[in-house]
Amino acid sequence: MNAPLIRLNGITKKYGVGDAAFQALRGIDLTIARGDFVAVMGPSGSGKSTLMNLLGCLDTPTTGQYLYEDIAVEQLNADQRSLLRRHALGFIFQGFNLLARTSALENVELPMVYRNIPRQERHRLAKDALATVGLADKFANTPAELSGGQQQRVAIARAIVTSPSTLFADEPTGNLDSKTTIEIMEFLVRLNAERGITILLVTHEDDVAAYARRTILVRDGLIATDHAKP
Amino acid sequence: MIGNAFHIALREIRRNVMRAFLTVLGVIIGVAAVITMVTLGQGTTQAVKNQISSLGSNLVMLRPGMGFGPRSSSAGVPNFTVADVTALRDQIHGIAAIVPVSSTSLSTIYRQNARSTSITGTAPAYFGINNWKLARGRLFDETDLRDGSAVCVIGDTTKTELFGTEDPLGKLIRIGKTASSSSSSTTTTKETPYSSTFQVIGVLAAKGQSGMGNQDDTIIVPLSALQHRLTGRTSARNISQIALSAEEGANSERLVADITSLMRSRRNLHANEDNNFNVFDTRQIAETLSASTKMMTTLLAAVAGVSLLVGGIGIMNIMLVSVTERTREIGIRLAIGARAREVLLQFLVEAITLSCVGGLVGILLAFGLCVLLARLIDVPFLFDPKINLIAFFFSAAIGVLFGFTPARRAARLDPIEALRHE
Structure with a gap:
């Protein structure tokens, strides 16, 4: 792996002002290589969610530098960050965050709508993505008609249909039973291995983090430990 | 992108048809009310114009009386004379035709049928001045007038009431004797000393019901026949009305002023006395009436416009609720790369789609209402594409605004x- 995909340099994040101010991140330096599979762990309030929001370009740091590929993310405005997310990033969430009362197919098509991909092309790509996650026969179902594991797989299909370079997974198995958790995690491992998608995973379960190649522990706004599997 | 936002908007509306309907109900009612008011207003204006022109388009009428309207009084006011008619004809420019009119209400009998009818004695030019068309038979002429022939021309209602389905032409009717005591400022009711038999020589085409009463319930006879055979020639002042038509293109205001000043001097009125006669110019009446119905229409449309505005507030209310309800959806869209302007466009297109659908439904509703109400209040239904278009674009503008x-x-x-929103 050549140039790193992500470089964080002295990132801090402060919420609020004056006495009520809260220092969520106190100076993070982090480099993530292209194609890596990183788990971010930490107790609640540690700053791991703030870190993930920054990495996912949903938020901007108070100070510090964030280079995604060669783009200085901290200098982008909201619309520019939207475009970066649209073209380079994919997201899956603990609560799945699918559009309710909307078919699996339409959910998967959603990111392509904003990419102005023509309708037929969208249909084709969305069906391919649903087939990849093993839901080829469920494309007409709405989230209410799918199990939790199936919903998360629709969300994964939505995240990967645009072939992002990085996939952000925020507690993706938090709402799932252990059997489904294993299914989803094994699928993420395969995506990472077969497609070279960089995966950033937030979790507080050790056995979920164990699927990652590298585990970062955040505590009190700083990186406490950073272990890579040999 | 707009096409897609439109697609999403339609799907949101389909998802909750009842709510969408209630949301746009205000716009539907507003659009329907504006269009209905304007359309019916235009129909009413047209109906008024039709009625006035059925009286005769260049008709000017002189009647004795002080002032007009509810406080008018004809008591003690002298009638006109035939000499007044001659003087007007000879001295005033711009008169195409002029006739004396003497009206009274008398009973008429044909076999077992008897009824009280308005009897008008006049000259042949009366028919042209008052825009009467002959349906059957003939009108009386100057010879009949000179000879005082006992002939009459009857209106459509009178024909039906007296003769039913029978052919009235050539039939004899008895007029007079048992005088009815109808009292009105325009008919001079007197004890009738005579009765006489008249032959029906013509039937007039119906003018239809108008604001002036049923004009078709009438019998028209030569003035000389009325005076000699029915009312008696009690005095020279027995002309209750003078009707004249202005020449085409004549200045009607000038004509009315000339007539007024001549009649004042002929009736020996001093400069400080009010007129004891009225001059009605149908063209002026028509203009005044259509101006006032137009103003009424504008006023009603403005009130209806306010309800359209209130309808817009209804849309804003529900759209605000919708934004709160769909906060999570907005979060998802933003996370996967929607820009602020794309979210804005989506919700704006949704509001516009709602209000446009409301506008279209309102237009359909207005069409139905107009057809129904026009029939109910008996005015012509004039479809006006302009007001429909204006109302539709206004509803779209409401969508943008709110x-x-x-x-x-x-x-x-x-x-x-x-995304964190529950």
């Missing part, structure tokens, strides 16, 4: 906050 605030609120949401 959809913008909720849409901007949606677009300004922070993706992290929005």
Whole structure:
């Protein structure tokens, strides 16, 4: 792996002002290589969610530098960050965050709508993505008609249909039973291995983090430990 | 992108048809009310114009009386004379035709049928001045007038009432004797000393019901026949009305002024006395009436416009609720790369789609209402594409105006906050 995909340099994040101010991140330096599979762990309030929001370009740091590929993310405005997310990033969430009362197919098509991909092309790509996650026969179902594991797989299909370079997974198995958790995690491992998608995973379960190649522990706004599997 | 936002908007409306209907009900009612008011107003104006022109388009009428309207009085006011008619004809420019008119209400009998009818004695030019068309038979002429022939021309209602389905032409009717005591400022009711038999020589085409009463319930006879055979020639002042038609293109205001000043001097009125006669110019009446119905229409349309505005507030209300309900959806869209302006566009298009659908439904409703109400209040239904288009674009503008605030609120949401929203 050549140039790193992500470089964080002295990132801090402060919420609020004056006495009520809260220092969520106190100076993070982090480099993530292209194609890596990183788990971010930490107790609640540690700053791991703030870190993930920054990495996912949903938020901007108070100070510090964030280079995604060669783009200085901290200098982008909201619309520019939207475009970066649209073209380079994919997201899956603990609560799945699918559009309710909307078919699996339409959910998967959603990111392509904003990419102005023509309708037929969208249909084709969305069906391919649903087939990849093993839901080829469920494309007409709405989230209410799918199990939790199936919903998360629709969300994964939505995240990967645009072939992002990085996939952000925020507690993706938090709402799932252990059997489904294993299914989803094994699928993420395969995506990472077969497609070279960089995966950033937030979790507080050790056995979920164990699927990652590298585990970062955040505590009190700083990186406490950073272990890579040999 | 707009096509897609439109697609999403239609799907949102389909998802909750009842709510969408209630949301746009205000716009539907507003659009329907504006169009209905304007359309019926135009129909009423047209109906008034039709009625006036059925009287005769260049008709000017002189009647004795002080002032007019409810406080008018004809008591003690002298009638006109035939000499007044001659003087007007000879001295005033711009008169095409002029006739004396003497009206009274008498009983008429044909076999077992008897009824009280308005009897008008006049000259042949009366028919042209008052825009009467002959349906059957003939009108009386100057010879009949000179000879005082006992002939009459009857209106459509009188024909039906007296003769039913029988052919009235050539039939004899008895007029007079048992005088009815109808009292009105326009008919001079007297004890009738005579009765006489008249032959029906013509039937007039119906003018239809008008604001002036049923004009078709009438019998018209030569003035000389009325005076000699029915009312008696009690005095020279027995002309209750003078009717004249202005020449084409004549200045009607000038004509009315000339007539007024001549009649004042002929009736020996001093400069400080009020007129004891009225001059009605149908063209002026028509203009006044259509101006006032137009103003009424504008006023009603403005009131209806306010309800359209209130309808817009209804849309804004529901769109604000919708933005709150769909905060999570907005968060998802922002996270996967929608820009603020795309979220704004989506909600704006949704509001516009709602209000346009409301506008279209309102137009359909207005069409039905107009057809129904026009029949009910008996005015012509004049479909006006202009007001329909205006109302539709106004409803679209309402969507933009009241959809913008909720849409901007949606677009300004922070993706992290929005995703966390329950």
